[in-house]
Amino acid sequence: MMSVKTIADQMRFDMRLKLLATSSIAAVTLTGCSEGVLSPQGPIASAERQILFNSLGIMLAIVIPxxxxxxxxxxWFRSSNLRARYMPDFEYSGRLEMLVWSIPAMTVLLVGGVAWVGAHDLDPRKPIASAVNPVRVQVVSLDWKWLFIYPDQGIASVNQLTVPVGTPVNFELTSSGVMNSFFVPQLGSQIYTMAGMVTRLQLQADRPGAYRGLSANFSGDGFADMRFAVNAVPAEGFAQWVIATRRAGPLLDAQAYADLARPSEAVAPFTYREVAPDQFNNILISATQPNDTSRLADLASQRTEK
Incomplete structure (x- = not known):
């Protein structure tokens, strides 16, 4: 049989293991927050974090009491407290019922009010107030990669999004097939992409850095690798990137898009030096006819003839 001392030592050892495991879990959790919604790098993400904190404060104000x-x-009603009254025939108390139901009702009203006000303030289509003209980016979710078209600059990139710091970015998003979800946790506002439809989103990066973008909606075998890098650079750096991109890479036309649209996984980022006119609109139209592989080429030839 184990001695009392051995049992005590074993209990202390188990306690140390539990403390170590708890500390490790806490460290991993806090580390993950450094690249997530609790580490905002733009006005939209900051406002969304404030909504989370407000909701948490409301719930804690009710949960803790x-x-x-x-x-x-x-x-009070422990067996040793002789002053506590034992009431086996108690059935109903109006005041107690009001107290019990008022707590969840107040929670719903307050948290719902915070979410309702925040949802209107953070409407994805609502422009971000700025003295700088926004940068337009057209986004296409593919199997299993992301295509970013810069219509005003005439270039495009795959799995790489470069934006100027302090400048609003006006996104137009669609899908080549299955529904997907565009999400940059540190910039905010997850939004869906759907074939044949355009959703709109306004984001802005306030600080230079490299941020993680991802797909937040399962879309098949290559979903786990459907990530993209968001590079927020100063305005001068963005202009230099545009110039460098125009000097190298292939042309994004109907045939290049048809090749890109084929399912592929873990695609390394690359760029297109030029984009065919109305390429995004052609993608939008062709997405409603997925079995017609020549649709994009036909549309491109018709526009060329005109």
Whole structure:
């Protein structure tokens, strides 16, 4: 049989293991927050984090007193407290019913009000107030990669999004097939992409850096690798990137898009030096006819003839 000392040592060892495991989990959790919604790098993400904090504060203001009241009731009605009244025939109390139902009702009203106001303030289509003209980016979710077209600059990139710091970015998003979801946690506002439809989103990066973009909606075998890098650079750096992109890479026309649209996984980022006119609109139209592989080429030839 184990001695009392051995049992005590084993208990202390188990306690150390539990503390170590708890500390490790906390460290991993806090590390993950450094690249997530709790580390915003733009006005939209900052406003969304504030909504989370406001909701948390409201819930804690209700949950903590409820927990304390539960502990207080358990302590007061303990078997050793002879002053506590035992009421086996108790059936109903109007005041107690009002208290019990008012707490969840107040939670719903307050948290719902915060979410309702925030949803209107953070409408994805609502322009971001700025003295700088926004940069337009057309986004296409493919299997399993992201295509970013810069219509005003006449260039495009795959799995790489470069934006100027302090400048609003006006996104137009669609899908080549299955529904997907565009999400940059540190910039905010996840939004869906759907074939034959255009959704709109306004984002802005306030600080230079490299941010993680991802697909937040399962879309098949290559979903796990459907990520993209968001490079926020100063305005001068963005202009230099545009110039460098125009000097290298292939042309994004109907045939190049048809090749790109074929399912592929873990695609390394690359750029297109030039984009055919109305390429995004052609993609939008062709997405409603996925079995017609020549649709894009036909549309491109018709526009050329005109």
């Amino acid at each position: 409820t927990i304390l009241a539960t502990l207080g009731v358990a302590y």
